[in-house]
Amino acid sequence: MRDRYYISVDVGATRIRVALFRSSGEIVQRVEASTPRESSEAPSRKIIELIDSFKPKISMRGEILGVGIGSIGPLDLKKGIISVAPNLGLKEVPLVEPIEEKLGLPVALQNDCTAAVIGEKYFGAGKTFDNLVYVTISTGIGGGVYVDGHLLVGKDGNAAEVGHFVVDNRWNLKCGCGGIGHWEAYCSGRNLPRFAKILIEELKAKDSEKRYLMKRCNRDLTRLTAKTIYEGAEKGDPLCLRILEEVNDLNARGFASITNAYDPELISVGGAITLNHPKLVLDPIIRGIGKYLAVRAPEIKVTPLGEDIVLYGAFALISRSIS
Ligand SMILES: [Zn+2]
Structure with missing residues (x-):
């Protein structure tokens, strides 16, 4: 053969x-x-x-x-x-x-992300589940969804654009797609630096509080990256942790909306930010999701299939x- x-x-x-x-x-x-x-x-x-x-x-x-x-x-x-x-x-x-x-x-x-959830269903953590969502938190935020064993695709293939769920009406940031208040406009790798700068200003952070971040981006906050903020939080920098408090709350809203919409048994999570900082990303979502949920909470964990x-x-x- x-x-x-x-x-x-x-x-x-x-x-x-x-x-x-x-x-x-x-x-x-x-x-x-x-x-x-x-x-x-x-x-x-x-x-x-x-x-x-x-x-x-x-x-x-x-x-x-x-x-x-x-x-x-x-x-x-x-x-x-x-x-x-x-x-x-x-x-x-x-x-x-x-x-x-x-x-x-x-x-x-x-x-x-649709391909990814198919991967999860046949090779990853989703083998035993009929109701399964995959979420990536990376350059952007996206999702793929199975409900009752059916893959959701949509008229053009964009059935689960969860990164464009509305999670905020306080800062009203504009998303790359043109929409206002979309999850991806705050918490994706591409957009987190912009949101962080707004928060740093709003918090009136003192120079001493900004020392870690200023040093990491050569005293130029326009060079701020999501990686810098997450690495700072891993090291316990209070300002990075404070920025992530807001990010974590918006992530919890995003995961709650996914759960309210699709009622999954499992949400598996990947993408560079999650894979590099799994506890920092997922623990606050698991702790914070409850107050936004109308339905029973799903299991939430990092995908075993990685990148x-x-x-x-x-x-x-x-x-x-x-x-
Ligand atoms: Zn959008």
Whole structure:
């Protein structure tokens, strides 16, 4: 019998990661590159180039059966494109058609968080659950949802854009999507520095209180990053901890809205911020969610699939659609 392989692709705002999977679900090789942003065609060209680099790894008797892609959105699934990618400065980024044409293989596409929750369901913590949500807290905030064993997809593939749940009407910050008060506008890696600066001003933090942060960003708060704030909190810096108190409360509101909307048994959580600071992110959510809940609280824990969750999900997506 021929050796059967699948390709799995994770298209992120900063990196494209591609893995060669054996049909048994084992990763044979992986490669990655920066997500190109020079033209709408550049991302698919880069993906094809990365897939081509696997050729020497595939045995003489081997064949690739298909390509699964989990991508940043919002997507237009019918057209097989990313409709707008504000982080890349690109619009109408075709993914499915150029790869199908160039490689002559079937291609399946889903939003990255939808792919991730499929990964969780078949390879991770979600195996025994019919009601399951995956949340990523990373550059952005996103989610993927199973209710009663059904994957929620939506008319364009954007059924669980939980990062755009409204969690605030006090600071009324504008989100990258244009909406006001959206969770992602406060607590995502991209937007936390802006929110932190507002809080630092509002708290009238003294120079002595700002010492840690000022030192870490060379006395220039415009260089503040989410990483700096979380690392400061890990070290016990009071100002970083105070900033995270507000972030934690908004995270609790976000998780409560998810729970009120979908009634999950488990919310598994990933994304760089969570994976780097699991206790700092999740403990306050677990403690704080109760006062915003209308329904029974779910179990909340870090995904065991770590940063490979979208790759596993894209593999499950394509291998299950073919076999
Ligand atoms: Zn938004």
